[in-house]
Amino acid sequence: MLTFIVINSILLAIALLLVIAEKFLVTYGECSVILNGDKTFNVMGGESVLAYLNQHKLFIPSACGGKATCGFCKLKVLSGGGNILPTEEVYVTKQESKEGYRLACQVKVKKDVNIYIPEYLLGAQEYESVASEIIQLTHDINILKLKILGDKKIKFLPGQYVQFKIPGTDEYRAYSVASSPDNTDYVELIIRLVPGGLCSTYVHKVLETGEKVIFTGPFGDFYLREETDTDIVAIGGGAGMAPIRSILYYLASRGMKRKFYYFFGARTAQDLFFTKELKEVEKEFPNFKYIPAIQDPEPKDNWEGEVGFVTQAAEKFLDKTSKKTAYLCGPPPMIDAAVTVLARKNIQPEDIHYDKF
Amino acid sequence: MELNPLMIFIAAILTHNIALSYLLGMCPLLAMSRQTNTAIGMGIAVIFVMTITAIVNWLLYHFVLIPSGSEIMSYLVFIIVIASVVQLLEMIIEKFFPRLQSSFGIFLPLITVNCTILAVSLFMVLRTYNFWQTVLFSSGSGVGWALAITIIAAIREKLRMVSDVPQGLRGAGITMVIAGILSLAFMGFSGMVDIQ
Numbered sequence: 001m002l003t004f005i006v007i008n009s010i011l012l013a014i015a016l017l018l019v020i021a022e023k024f025l026v027t028y029g030e031c032s033v034i035l036n037g038d039k040t041f042n043v044m045g046g047e048s049v050l051a052y053l054n055q056h057k058l059f060i061p062s063a064c065g066g067k068a069t070c071g072f073c074k075l076k077v078l079s080g081g082g083n084i085l086p087t088e089e090v091y092v093t094k095q096e097s098k099e100g101y102r103l104a105c106q107v108k109v110k111k112d113v114n115i116y117i118p119e120y121l122l123g124a125q126e127y128e129s130v131a132s133e134i135i136q137l138t139h140d141i142n143i144l145k146l147k148i149l150g151d152k153k154i155k156f157l158p159g160q161y162v163q164f165k166i167p168g169t170d171e172y173r174a175y176s177v178a179s180s181p182d183n184t185d186y187v188e189l190i191i192r193l194v195p196g197g198l199c200s201t202y203v204h205k206v207l208e209t210g211e212k213v214i215f216t217g218p219f220g221d222f223y224l225r226e227e228t229d230t231d232i233v234a235i236g237g238g239a240g241m242a243p244i245r246s247i248l249y250y251l252a253s254r255g256m257k258r259k260f261y262y263f264f265g266a267r268t269a270q271d272l273f274f275t276k277e278l279k280e281v282e283k284e285f286p287n288f289k290y291i292p293a294i295q296d297p298e299p300k301d302n303w304e305g306e307v308g309f310v311t312q313a314a315e316k317f318l319d320k321t322s323k324k325t326a327y328l329c330g331p332p333p334m335i336d337a338a339v340t341v342l343a344r345k346n347i348q349p350e351d352i353h354y355d356k357f
Numbered sequence: 358m359e360l361n362p363l364m365i366f367i368a369a370i371l372t373h374n375i376a377l378s379y380l381l382g383m384c385p386l387l388a389m390s391r392q393t394n395t396a397i398g399m400g401i402a403v404i405f406v407m408t409i410t411a412i413v414n415w416l417l418y419h420f421v422l423i424p425s426g427s428e429i430m431s432y433l434v435f436i437i438v439i440a441s442v443v444q445l446l447e448m449i450i451e452k453f454f455p456r457l458q459s460s461f462g463i464f465l466p467l468i469t470v471n472c473t474i475l476a477v478s479l480f481m482v483l484r485t486y487n488f489w490q491t492v493l494f495s496s497g498s499g500v501g502w503a504l505a506i507t508i509i510a511a512i513r514e515k516l517r518m519v520s521d522v523p524q525g526l527r528g529a530g531i532t533m534v535i536a537g538i539l540s541l542a543f544m545g546f547s548g549m550v551d552i553q
Contacts, residue, residue, distance in 0.1 A: 002425050002426065002427065003425060003426065003427035003429070003430060006421060006422070006425040006427050006430075007427060007430050007433065007434065010417065010421065010434055010437075011437060014437060014438065014441045015441075017441070017445070018441055018444060018445065021445055021448050021449075022448065025448040025449060025451070025452045026448055026451070026452070086392070086394060086395040086398055086464075089392065089395070090391065
């Protein structure tokens with residue numbers, strides 16, 4: 001009994017001490033977060049810039065929930081942010097640090113803070129949606145259709161990505177939108193099951209149609225450049241199909257005026273998906289060519305297409321004459337190999353856009 | 358025999374180094390030892406918190422828990438004291454020493470869940486240290502841990518600059534190897550002082 005009383009009074013004393021300390025020690029008063037010099041948010045200080053941005057429905061990329069482990073929420077702090085913290089140094093290079101870049105989740109607002117966020121990131125919003133369709137495409141890839149609830153519409157550039165909020169956590173994972181921007185009331189995401197991956201496991205094993213999920217977006221500078229009318233070369237593999245598919249349908253609904261080569265790499269014939277769908281687009285638009293390449297075909301597949309790495313197929317089919325813009329989406333080794341091949345085909349580095357994951 | 362507190366201090370740094378001979382606090386040792394600056398910041402924060410929590414816990418243990426016969430609850434009390442002392446320290450530092458805050462204040466929350474801090478409080482009970490022995494034991498343990506993480510960080514920094522670590526060993530793997538070799542090296546101190 002005495003133990004009980006003693007322990008409880010110790011706990012009570014500690015709790016009281018903390019409450020009193022907080023009242024007297026933690027007082028920042030009202031501060032302003034000034035965005036791009038024109039928008040001002042008045043907030044009670046003490047939390048991170050990222051938290052205040054989210055409270056005001058401004059969503060910048062961030063995957064780890066403010067733990068300084070993803071490095072996505074990088075932005076420019078013009079004044080009032082204090083010195084860069086050691087937790088950020090892993091993600092902010094010396095050069096960036098000189099220019100004022102910080103991680104938004106680590107900048108605690110204690111006085112007025114001036115921040116700069118590029119215009120193209122400010123279009124991102126939070127969408128409530130319902131998982132309306134989940135279709136298994138291969139043994140480890142499925143496509144998830146998220147229908148946006150209410151009257152909200154999403155506007156994005158073909159190739160951009162959204163962030164899927166993992167229910168029950170503060171964490172997000174980025175997935176490129178696989179559907180055309182012409183569809184403003186839903187997005188489709190292609191999700192590969194990553195062993196041990198938090199979000200992909202959730203989508204593959206737990207999520208059922210009809211469940212509500214939240215995503216934010218659109219984000220990213222990997223999107224179709226429309227200021228030119230050069231031929232397009234797209235190289236990708238696995239779930240890297242998503243942004244290319246969005247670009248493809250966007251162009252198809254506008255008559256496919258540019259030549260479009262799509263090289264898709266997979267290990268076996270079982271890892272290919274949407275083959276029928278893409279072949280139909282090919283039939284309808286002679287400008288579009290879909291060239292899948294398989295690394296190790298098995299006899300039972302009766303594979304008649306390209307054998308080897310996807311970059312070998314690109315090497316074989318591309319000519320050096322016409323001017324081209326390239327869009328690459330896949331694992332880093334594939335992209336590095338593809339960049340080398342494209343350079344040999346006289347494609348300028350500034351015309352190669354890629355999304356490594 | 359009553360041990361000289363100074364001897365305990367030296368033993369806690371060298372012969373009974375809490376990181377390298379008890380292998381405690383491995384998580385931050387692996388995660389925070391990428392850069393020497395960060396490692397030093399973390400090390401100083403550990404010294405600070407370890408000493409203060411051990412003192413508070415010693416006082417509570419001897420003047421509250423023992424008289425009331427509630428030693429059995431010491432684990433619970435120790436953990437809660439550690440968590441709240443860290444919070445309190447964070448607030449005080451932020452308010453009165455903003456400079457200090459930017460150099461090691463951000464490591465404080467990480468330390469709350471560092472097992473070395475709890476281990477020091479438990480060791481002091483197990484080894485029945487008196488007040489001054491506790492003060493020097495806890496600060497010595499802190500210095501020992503800081504020393505270990507700083508050495509590891511310095512080696513890792515140099516390793517990154519000059520050597521080609523096999524891909525499979527990069528990151529935590531090579532850090533474990535370094536920690537293992539360092540721990541063997543620290544065994545060379547044994548015999549210098551003995552506190553067991």
